[in-house]
Structure formats: structure tokens, C-alpha cells
Amino acid sequence: MPGYISPPDPAAYRQKVWALVRQIPAGQVATYGQIAALIPPPSGMDPHSYLSLGARWVGSAMASCPEDVPWQRVINSQGKISLSNPRAAQEQRTLLESEGILFDAHDRIDLSRYRWQSP
DNA sequence: GTTGTGACATCGC
DNA sequence: CGCGATGCCACAA
Numbered sequence: 568m569p570g571y572i573s574p575p576d577p578a579a580y581r582q583k584v585w586a587l588v589r590q591i592p593a594g595q596v597a598t599y600g601q602i603a604a605l606i607p608p609p610s611g612m613d614p615h616s617y618l619s620l621g622a623r624w625v626g627s628a629m630a631s632c633p634e635d636v637p638w639q640r641v642i643n644s645q646g647k648i649s650l651s652n653p654r655a656a657q658e659q660r661t662l663l664e665s666e667g668i669l670f671d672a673h674d675r676i677d678l679s680r681y682r683w684q685s686p
Numbered sequence: 687g688t689t690g691t692g693a694c695a696t697c698g699c
Numbered sequence: 700c701g702c703g704a705t706g707c708c709a710c711a712a
Contacts, residue, residue, distance in 0.1 A: 571692070571706095571710095573710085600695060623692085624694095626693035644694075644695055651693085673701090690711095691711095692710100
């Protein structure tokens with residue numbers, strides 16, 4: 568799949584991602600693209616490609632995050648869980664439901680209702 | 687040195 | 700409204 572280039576400074580990028588995710592209140596969610604949009608694109612990169620690449624950088628950053636990061640609150644733009652691993656996906660859903668977030672018949676979350684209004 | 691493999695967003699049918 | 704194709708590279712084993 569992927570066209571996938573790493574950020575100029577992967578370590579620093581991950582830190583920014585985690586810092587933002589930690590700000591998402593319980594009971595609310597944010598999309599990968601939303602998180603990426605809150606982080607300044609590397610200078611010289613065109614905004615259009617950052618839109619999709621940044622989202623994936625956020626994704627890979629979430630793949631290895633500290634315990635204190637509410638990783639379950641980050642989903643894709645379709646309002647669905649983006650984990651391929653069935654076990655992990657089920658766990659994420661359970662965690663979100665325990666925070667009061669409801670899933671519709673298509674396993675989707677109503678973003679217009681639960682999306683985090685980021686600053 | 688090769689090979690497999692990705693926590694996405696968007697656009698077209 | 701939903702499923703499928705596209706973009707096209709770094710990194711671990």
C-alpha cells in the first residue's frame with residue numbers, strides 16, 4: 568500500500584503526536600488526520616501531500632506509544648477503528664464504549680457527535 | 687542484500 | 700452510501 572516516507576525527525580514527531588493525543592478528553596475521539604493537522608508540516612513540504620502522509624505518520628507513532636497515552640481515542644476519518652489486528656480492534660472498541668461512545672450498525676462512530684473540538 | 691509490510695485520506699463507481 | 704483502487708517508501712527480520 569503505501570507511499571510512506573518518515574518524518575525528518577521521527578522521534579520528535581512521535582512526541583508531538585503523543586502530547587496531542589493525551590489532550591483528548593475521555594468520551595471524545597480524534598482522527599489521524601486531525602492530529603496531523605495540529606502539527607506543523609516540515610518546511611518545504613507541500614500541504615497536500617502532508618495531509619495523507621501526516622496521517623500515516625500519526626498512525627505509526629501510535630503503533631508504539633507510552634502507557635499514559637489514550638491511544639483508543641484516535642480513529643480514521645470514516646469514524647472507524649483502523650486496527651488490522653482483530654484482538655486489538657476489539658479492545659479499542661471496548662475501551663471506547665466504556666467511555667460512553669456508541670457505535671452504529673456499521674461499526675462506525677458518529678464523528679459529528681464525538682469528535683474532539685481541538686483548539 | 688532481499689523481502690514483507692504497514693493505527694490513512696480521498697476520489698471514483 | 701459503501702466498497703475498491705491510488706499514492707509509492709522506510710524499516711525490521
